[in-house]
Amino acid sequence: MQTKVSVFITLIIVVTSVISTYLFTTQYKQSKEKGRIERGAALSYALSKAAEEGLLNENLDLLKKASSVVKAPDVTLAQVYLSIWEAVDSYPLGKLKEQPDSRAVGHFRSSGSPLYLKTEDGYDFYSPVYFKASESSSPAIIGFARLVLSSSAIQNEIKRIIIKNIIVSVIITLLAIVFINILIRRLVIKPVMTLHESVSLFKAGILPEAEAPAGSSDEIGDLSTEFYRMCRTIKEEEKRLVESDKRIRSLFERVEHAVFRLDQNGAIIEKNSRFIELFGNITWLCDMLMEDLDAAECLAKTVSEKAMHLEKKAVGKKGEELVISLALYPDTDSSGNITGFDGYLIDVTEKKRLEERLMRSQKMEAVGTLAGGMAHDFNNLLTAILGYAEIIQMKSKEGDPFYKPATIIYDAAIKGADLSRMVLSATRKEKIETRPVSINDIVINSIELLKRSIPKNIEIVTSLSDDIPHVNADPSQLQQVIMNLAVNARDAMPDGGKLLLETGEAGKEKNAAAMQTANSDFVKLSISDTGKGISIETQKRIFDPFFTTKDMGKGTGLGLYIVHSIINNHGGYINLYSEPFIGTKFNIYLPTADSMENEKALDAEDLRGAGTVLVIDDEPIVRELCRDLLEPLGYTVLLAEDGYSGIKVFREMKDGIALVILDMIMPGMGGAEVYQALKTIRNDVAVLLCSGYSENGLAGIDNLLKQGTARFIGKPFSRRSIALAVKDVLSNG
């Protein structure tokens, strides 16, 4: 910059000098010329005057004297002519014969005024020498004085001036350059260098110390101050940005989603730790997807639709199968060009699993509701069939024509009741009667039964843990679970194999830990085979009702469904592991019992009793059956068709009624309400609750059972079971 300014200023000075010198010399030359002309005119006039007398008297001395008047360095010639232009005298004398300019001769032919002529090397002045005899007489030209002034002197002088000007200009220029350099260095370069240092420091990340260099209150000082403020602002902004970035970064890293950014071509350029945790360091997003996906098409679709959402199967870092929900968004710059993509992934594997389970349980719920409803009505029918078949049996003897059909009806009705109960138990609609039992005992008892249905080529192996706690369970249902699973195992091993039954505490196995709820202890029962295994597809549906892989007619499709329901009803879990051609293992987890209760022994065969029994049931056949069953056993049976009439009868009879058999589900007043009403009439009323099915019934019955002297009997019931129940209530009531 210094050089540029110096050159610029030098140029200005030089141009100014040249112009001023030119103007000055022109002016000077003009004024000098003017002066010279005036001087020349004056001198030639003086010469003409001085020469007058010499000419008049033809006196050379006088002429000489006149010539000497004009002796001057710039006078190169002084001549005195006669009127006929003959030179009389000359200075220098050698130029006596120098002829006058023809223009002058011509001029004086017609004029008497002095004349000067500009010649190449100077000025030629001509003045007439007058002789005037008297005032009145006209002056007569008696000769001419000529004076030549050289202009070389002027030119030399101008040359000298120009040279002097050039020298002065050069000196001034040099001085100006030096001065300007000093000035620029002090006023501009030094502060600018300081500023430059500050900029360099700032580039290196160091905030300049001072606001402005000391003593600079000019624009550069302002600039320095502004720069300092700018630096400070930038630093603050940078800090804020860094903090913001840190926050965003930590959010980016901590978020449960796998977040990533892609370049224009779909290559991953940034990913968070969750992403790496899930998929490792992959380069292309499509690499982890199980299905082939055209990446370019995918990205194009994302661009055209502004976003893309996919749910796909993917392979995790360790090769495990994951279900991911992928969201992808295009990034654009300010002019709308695609700069890349960003998006996130959610591992929805577990969610999917839960959804599946939920769906399954909903399905089961639906089937259960259907089946339960059916079973309820079916039970009412069976109650009548069973009861009257028994009555027929009772009233006839073996060999009677009705005895055998009645027996067949009875057996069939029993089977129907069993099936109905199975359906109800499978759909949780049956009241399960649990008590603390030893799972080992149940397994041992089951093996006895299994040996009859399992072929010899299948080895039954048990591995029972001794010190496991009892579980709260219905032994018969658990037995059915074991049986069902064993039968399936048998079917999986048509060529023989090994059936393994194991028991143990759940906490002792790693796999079970995940299945445990926080505060419960579980006992585990595993039943495994060495069969052909179960395919993944089948595994998904294996607990579905009516799902079967067996040949038509061989399976009901309810076996594992019932197993699943029983275990669920017991508050437990079941899962399975299966590998093709290696085998299948079912694990059952059951909650442990709090305390041990002794099993109650049921009383024996004396079914007869006495007392008045009020039967409140909306089903006429059930009411009639109860009377027909109980009256022969010695009871007086009163019948009421609904709650209202039942209560009325009870109020009238009050203490006369020993027991009320109360149906839970009735139109109008329900069993629970009737029970409450009866209790208000007589607090210690003995009630036998009876139901074929009730969805809310289980909870309702539980409450009622807790409140007082009530027992429960499920429909359909046999003569024996109702007799025992009635007797039991009356004896304990």
Added chain:
Amino acid sequence: MKTQLYRAVLFLILFLHIIKPSEVFPTDHLTASGCSVSNTGYLTELASEYEKRTGMRIYVRGGGSLVGIEDLRSGRVDFAAACRGRSADDPEDIQFIQVAWDALVFIVHKSNPAENISIKSVRDIYSGKITDWKKLKGSNSPIKIFLARHKKGLSGVEASIKDMVFNGDNPAETPNTVSVASTGIVEQMVEDTPGGFAASGFTSARKRTVKMLKVDGVYPTTATIINNRYPLKRPLYLLVPKQSKPGVRRFVDFVLSREGQRFIGSLGVVSLSDIR
């Protein structure tokens, strides 16, 4: 001395004329110019005498016969003087009136030991054959010839040389010839130049501080001119325009009168009556 006094007076008059323009001078005057020989030799003194006698002032100056003729032709003077006769170029309306006699003389520097010169030597000098005074028993120096010579025409002295020395031929100009404006100047040049040589008129030359050479052994004096021993006698003229002022006529009449001639003679000039 007289001349100087006159010049001083003249200068004073001019000076007063310049500084006191209101002062009245005699309005009646005559002006004249021309032949330096006449001017120096007699005319100035004659004019002075004439003024004394008539009160008519006559301003006289030299310049040479040719200047006189030119001045007269252009009307700058009332009459002129000449020391040569009419030449072919001279204007017709000018009358040449002889008023006195003169003689062509050869002058050298006072210090020059040369005394005598022959017509032939004169011719040789002008022709450049003789260039050194030694040959003429003069000083040991080259001869420097001064000559009143004009481009416009013949000066009086030059015309006389042509006629009397070269018998009608023009004298050649040699490298050592210096042409000057008039004979008055020539005489002054010779006064100042030791090796100088020039031809002039007796009437004026006698008044200069120069040495006149004998021609063929005869020294020019009024006597030798009058008695024709000096060979180069010539007339002096006044030139008067045919339509001249009355004052000019009167003056010419005076000059030609007995009084006038006597006065001329008294000046040491050969008057008309001396030769008649």
